[in-house]
Amino acid sequence: MPFAPEACAELAKPLAADAETDLVAQLQQGSEAAFRTLVERYQDRIYQVILSLLRNPEEAEDVAQEVFVEVHQTIGRFRGEAALSTWLYRLATSRALKSLRRARTQKRFAFFTSLLGFGNEVLHEAPTHAHPQALLEGQQQLGLLLDHIARLPDQQRVAFTLRHEQELSYEQIAAVLHTTVPAVESLLFRARKTLRQHLQPHFRHD
Amino acid sequence: MTEPNRHPDSDEAWSDLLSQLARQPPAQPRPFFYGRVQARLAAQAAAEKPLVPGWLRRPAFAALLAALVLSLPGDGAAVGAAREAAGRAGESAPHLLPR
Numbered sequence: 227m228p229f230a231p232e233a234c235a236e237l238a239k240p241l242a243a244d245a246e247t248d249l250v251a252q253l254q255q256g257s258e259a260a261f262r263t264l265v266e267r268y269q270d271r272i273y274q275v276i277l278s279l280l281r282n283p284e285e286a287e288d289v290a291q292e293v294f295v296e297v298h299q300t301i302g303r304f305r306g307e308a309a310l311s312t313w314l315y316r317l318a319t320s321r322a323l324k325s326l327r328r329a330r331t332q333k334r335f336a337f338f339t340s341l342l343g344f345g346n347e348v349l350h351e352a353p354t355h356a357h358p359q360a361l362l363e364g365q366q367q368l369g370l371l372l373d374h375i376a377r378l379p380d381q382q383r384v385a386f387t388l389r390h391e392q393e394l395s396y397e398q399i400a401a402v403l404h405t406t407v408p409a410v411e412s413l414l415f416r417a418r419k420t421l422r423q424h425l426q427p428h429f430r431h432d
Numbered sequence: 433m434t435e436p437n438r439h440p441d442s443d444e445a446w447s448d449l450l451s452q453l454a455r456q457p458p459a460q461p462r463p464f465f466y467g468r469v470q471a472r473l474a475a476q477a478a479a480e481k482p483l484v485p486g487w488l489r490r491p492a493f494a495a496l497l498a499a500l501v502l503s504l505p506g507d508g509a510a511v512g513a514a515r516e517a518a519g520r521a522g523e524s525a526p527h528l529l530p531r
Contacts, residue, residue, distance in 0.1 A: 265465070269465050270460050273460065286461075298469075391456070
């Protein structure tokens with residue numbers, strides 16, 4: 227996948243408060259140019275966080291589009307209590323989790339209908355997004371870590387992903403999750419503990 | 433909050449693994465993402481656009497409109513127009529022959 231470090235460094239810069247206020251004001255007035263600016267500025271970060279949670283590029287793209295459609299439709303209600311990026315991360319994580327829950331429900335339903343003999347289709351696991359680095363270098367530990375992250379409870383999974391993949395601060399994660407910094411610390415502590423328990427045997431054998 | 437006590441080697445391996453996770457190449461959506469968002473917005477707007485005005489979709493208004501249409505005297509209006517046309521042409525209005 228193409229990677230331009232300069233572009234990512236630019237995207238990683240927080241939008242200055244004044245610029246953000248202007249952008250929000252223009253969006254609320256229905257400016258299409260402002261909406262384009264918003265999408266182009268945040269699309270990579272929003273896509274990355276959704277992909278980290280879903281591990282499926284097609285679904286991640288679909289959910290990322292839903293997020294920006296929701297922004298377009300609800301920007302009038304944005305009052306600026308949180309930063310624009312926090313609001314976007316919040317929409318992205320909640321939509322990604324909703325998509326995960328829907329997929330789990332469909333999987334359970336398909337399982338039960340197959341047990342009852344209503345469907346003759348073969349049950350199979352949905353293809354997951356294999357980590358490119360893990361594929362290229364055969365880093366099984368990283369693949370294993372990603373598998374276990376996917377099994378964490380939703381809140382722990384979001385907190386861990388935002389911290390270790392998106393490198394958000396504890397304060398930012400707390401804002402995204404509508405919680406406190408100590409609660410984020412607790413979520414991360416439990417997530418790390420669970421992950422290390424699962425990965426410990428693999429560390430010893432290396 | 434501290435991490436649970438581990439063997440130093442495993443601590444190092446864990447830190448390496450976390451830094452690998454953070455160093456993964458950033459993914460990007462496919463090109464022309466904005467175009468697809470716009471297309472989705474347009475599709476939603478078209479789907480939400482009602483074929484009839486909002487007030488007409490309310491049962492009370494729809495029933496009232498239907499009652500109004502049914503109460504209009506369609507035949508009388510047509511006969512009246514025919515009489516006027518005949519009067520202008522200097523003819524008497526047609527009437528039934530006596531038996």
